[in-house]
Amino acid sequence: MTRALALVVAALAVLAVAAPAAPASEQSPTLAELERELVCPTCETTLAMSNSPIADRMRADIRERIEAGQTKSEIKAAMVEQFGEAVLAAPPRSGFNWLAWLLPFGGLAGAAVVVTLLARRWLRSRPAPAAAGSGPGANGGPPLDPVLERRVDEELARFDA
């Protein structure tokens, strides 16, 4: 069980870290993809969704940089230098920013652990079904009172006779 949980957590962490930008996209970025990955500083939406003057100016700057042959990382770094890290639509995977990437998966893994533990506890607290014909309480009910049991036996014996 613990091993399975560890595997799930590891897989989620790998998912968070995985899927880096494709090399082709890194070397030859398009304006459209950078518009989705950068934020307009005044309107706090992605460039793709903004028509503000600064968004237009940023698009023009990105276009010039693409034509000059800059890579995606270089263009993003230039934008961060001008406007700070808040210009990135997704926080970079470094330092404190890791928290933003891992917290959702951590939350999911934590919830899975809690649900598993609660389910195990609930299953353990249920009374185990007793084996058939094992005397009093054989049907899962409470054992019969000995006086009552003796009386039932007497009645059955009289009935048989």
Added chain:
Amino acid sequence: MTRRTTLVLQAVAVALVASLVGLLAWQVVNKEAAAGLVSAVQRGETPAAPPLDLPELEGDGRISLASYRGQAVVLNFWASWCEPCKEEAPMLEAAWKRHRERGLVVLGVNAQDFEDDARDFVDRYGLTYPIVHDGPGSSLGRYGLTGFPETWWVDRAGRLVAYVQGEFTQEQLDANIEKALTPS
């Protein structure tokens, strides 16, 4: 699950929720404080100007608002792509030249802008008053700004005495400069 494990898990959950609530409260309080500055000045109060310390647009130094204590300051937030800022720039330059002998400083805060564009703007309008650059716009929230241009007037004691959202008129500029220069 042992009792101890349960307690530890509960403590972790409570700490996590408490920290998230704390973060939310901190953000709300900060926003409220900045919005409170605007309403306080509109009510005629004179709250202390929030600290401001930013790199110069031209040059390697930094300028702090506190370094102008004893002088009145026109604190103008602008960007080169902002149309009304183009109207305000010559008025600010003229006011700076006219009143600097009386102890007035115009401090431009260029924010959310490309530095090169800002320098071109300064050259085009022949601005000689001090200007700082705040690319990420980190100072905007503290002053309750919602756009460009916006202007605060700070008196000699470092208190906010007037505020105009959007483009100011010549009358507003002059009247608020007098208010900032006049000891209360």
